[in-house]
Amino acid sequence: MGVVTEPQPSRRRATVHDVAREAGVSRGTVSRVLNGGYVSEQARAAIEAAIRTVGYVPNTAARNLVMQRSRAVGFIVHEPHALFLEDPNIGAIMLGANTVLSDADLQMVCLVTDSARDTERVTRYLSGGFVDGVIIVSARAADPITDAVVRLGVPAAFVGHPQTTVPLPWVGIDNFTAARDITRQLAKTGRKRVGMVAAALDRDSGADRLAGFKEALGDTFDPDLVVEIPLYEYTAGLRATQELLERAPDVDGIFAASDAVAAGVLTALRRSGRTVPDDVGVVGFDDSSWAERCFPPLSTVHQPAAGVGERAAQLVVAQLAGQDVPRDGVLLDSPIVWRDSA
Amino acid sequence: MGVVTEPQPSRRRATVHDVAREAGVSRGTVSRVLNGGYVSEQARAAIEAAIRTVGYVPNTAARNLVMQRSRAVGFIVHEPHALFLEDPNIGAIMLGANTVLSDADLQMVCLVTDSARDTERVTRYLSGGFVDGVIIVSARAADPITDAVVRLGVPAAFVGHPQTTVPLPWVGIDNFTAARDITRQLAKTGRKRVGMVAAALDRDSGADRLAGFKEALGDTFDPDLVVEIPLYEYTAGLRATQELLERAPDVDGIFAASDAVAAGVLTALRRSGRTVPDDVGVVGFDDSSWAERCFPPLSTVHQPAAGVGERAAQLVVAQLAGQDVPRDGVLLDSPIVWRDSA
Incomplete structure (x- = not known):
């Protein structure tokens, strides 16, 4: 039974100015309160009272929308x-x-x-x-x-x-060139049978690292020495290495597509009784914070993350x-x- | 010199209904376009034309504000x-x-x-x-x-x-009880001189882990065997262990306040020529994904992160x-x- 008053379109919406005037403080102080900053308890109380009096509605989201x-x-x-x-x-x-x-x-x-x-x-x-x-x-x-x-x-x-x-x-980064160069450096340590645990071939990073590996080995590339895993991941790296060692027990170098994968390679080699780098040289990719905490610390490609x-x-x-x-x-x-x- | 028309308050804002009617498609199809989903190219073109015709403004942020x-x-x-x-x-x-x-x-x-x-x-x-x-x-x-x-x-x-x-x-989690229990288990492996690399004592987690460590050792607690570092961090853990080994070369057990700290402890012990766990037993805290990749894999407290x-x-x-x-x-x-x- 009450009287419903239509909103008055001509009535100006209360602004921060109105709040500041009502509270007797500067606009900056009002803004600090609205933005969650620090003001004295007294100023805060005055501003909160003023906000109620003038009917101010903070309107950040609407302003963002307009802007x-x-x-x-x-x-x-x-x-x-x-x-x-x-x-x-x-x-x-x-x-x-x-x-x-x-x-x-x-x-x-x-x-x-x-x-x-x-x-x-x-x-x-x-x-x-x-x-x-x-x-x-x-x-x-x-x-x-x-x-x-x-x-x-x-x-x-x-x-x-x-x-x-x-x-x-x-x-x-240039994954192809980086992978090619670190594979060459691994081969130069006297490795004859260099394999790769390749990962994430559905992305450019994974595909390019495998391509760089192939390029580095040229004629000596042997597809039997490549094991593919879906993601750059420790456990998959470990299992892939076990498979690689079954296929090719004479492998003496492994390029792991990432440091996490390399950590799995190291664990698998240790479990098989092989020592790193004496029996098998291992290189990774990333130079993540854990690369130097592996045992032995990883030779790897530094990603400027x-x-x-x-x-x-x-x-x-x-x-x-x-x-x-x-x-x-x-x-x-x-x-x-x-x-x-x- | 043009005529400035005041916005007409009575004029209804165009809605998704209007767009759908104009484009001859369902509301759902309009919503999919607005929400970035898939529709046929033909439907998209019709809807985009309809949006311009009826003057529809997508209003998600304003709706969020109101709601x-x-x-x-x-x-x-x-x-x-x-x-x-x-x-x-x-x-x-x-x-x-x-x-x-x-x-x-x-x-x-x-x-x-x-x-x-x-x-x-x-x-x-x-x-x-x-x-x-x-x-x-x-x-x-x-x-x-x-x-x-x-x-x-x-x-x-x-x-x-x-x-x-x-x-x-x-x-x-109950850091105090977990720290007390793992320290007791470490001591039970026959350790006589158990130290701790304590971290982050300005937080409850760090302070509670140190308190649990003290509780476990009771009378045998020796404050000289505790080194404090500011953060749960590998490098600080490494340096703290070097300091601990200088202070107490006979330390035979170390509780590291986190797995990252424990990784630093392991590196420092390895560099000092000590073997783990034969010379020194090490336990961590977290059971992070890297705990099992340390060498040797870490005994630790599992955090249900x-x-x-x-x-x-x-x-x-x-x-x-x-x-x-x-x-x-x-x-x-x-x-x-x-x-x-x-």
Whole structure:
């Protein structure tokens, strides 16, 4: 039975100015309260009272909507669970990106997608304008997230080379050349029967490392000495090595497609009674923090993971600033680090 | 000199219905396009034309604002760079949380804070309504993020026990009892001079592990056999062990406060010419994926990291559903896993 009053379109919405005037404080102080910063208890009480009096509604999300700016950049890790845990590079890439985004006062929001349902939800999240840009790690061919990014025109950069041709910049390393060079160096330690535990052949990194390995060995390449596993993963590396040793007990050198795989190779060799590097030389790929904690410490390819994350973030920040960036690849150096495993 | 038309308040904003009618497709098909899903090229073209014709503006952020629902939950990792990379548990906790949030159709957004600037920005992000709830890992005493969460009344759960008394639920393990029990088991292998590399004494986990160690040794506890390091970290563990061996060359057992620290202990012992477990027995804490890749594989305390993440996420989901949850701690089991290092 009450009287329903229509909202009055002419009535001005209360602003931070109104709150500040009512509370007798500066706008900056009001902003600090709204943004969760520190102010004196007295000022806070006055501002909270003023907010109620003038009917102010903080409106950050609406402002972001209007400005098309969330001040957030998504960091999308498109990996199955196991790999995310196995790959210490992802953390380093993430922290490198965070440093650059933080300098630009952008909030990095990391979105993990390890299922079809995650992928669908992340795609929705991107469409909802919750981020102004994205960094995508490990995009696969025919990836709905990549498709959505391209369709929505979200400023983006990839870590690693997406296998589909998309008009977006990417940052990576030259996996082919690095794999070729470390295989050559392994062979030069006097190895005659060099095998490989190859991984993730459905991505450019995995496929390129195998191609580099073949190139290095040339005529001496023997396909029987290559065992393939689906992911860069310890347990798979261990089992693959057991298979390799059954096939070719005389193998005397092994290139593991990643450090985690190499750790599995070392365990399998130890269990078979072989010593490293005397009986078998082993090299890895990544130079993750655990490479030097293996026993013996791994000879490996250094991936500039933090640098890759920084560069990818810079490419997104540049696009957000309206700059043109080349829609192709940036390759960073990946030197060989020689330790004791070969 | 044109005529400025005031916006007509009575004019209805175009909806998805209007777009669907105009395009001659179902609402569901329009939604799929808006959410970045797959539709035929023909349907997409028709819908895009219809969106322009009826003047439809996708309004996800505004809807979220009105509903007070972003359908996102923040996962805040409050760690310095080094520790984030050193601690494989964080990834496992994150993935455990993601599984539960994903089932609830909530987007997990991971926010890394490793500087004062990050902390300020994350606090702002929380205040801006970009997340409906938060999971906080490694909150420290007097943490501005914790303060903001409490002040804003954001549904939250902590991983680990925050050292300030906050009226919020937390999930963890009984570090004291686990440390006491594994120290006792180490001592029972016939060790007479048991030391500890203690870490992170500014947090409950680190302080409780040291207290459990003392409790286990009782009268035989010797403060000279404890070396303290600031973080759970490999290099610090290595150096601390070198110091311990100088102080007490007769040490025959070492409890390392984490697996990463234990890896440093193993390296230092190997460099000093001691064998493990014959000369010195070593135990760790975490049972991270790398525990079994150490040489020798580590005897350690299993942290149910994925389970901790799942439980914390369940507590946030329950609060979002309007359920009351106890504002205290949930302790999960942390059994001892005995391998070859002691």
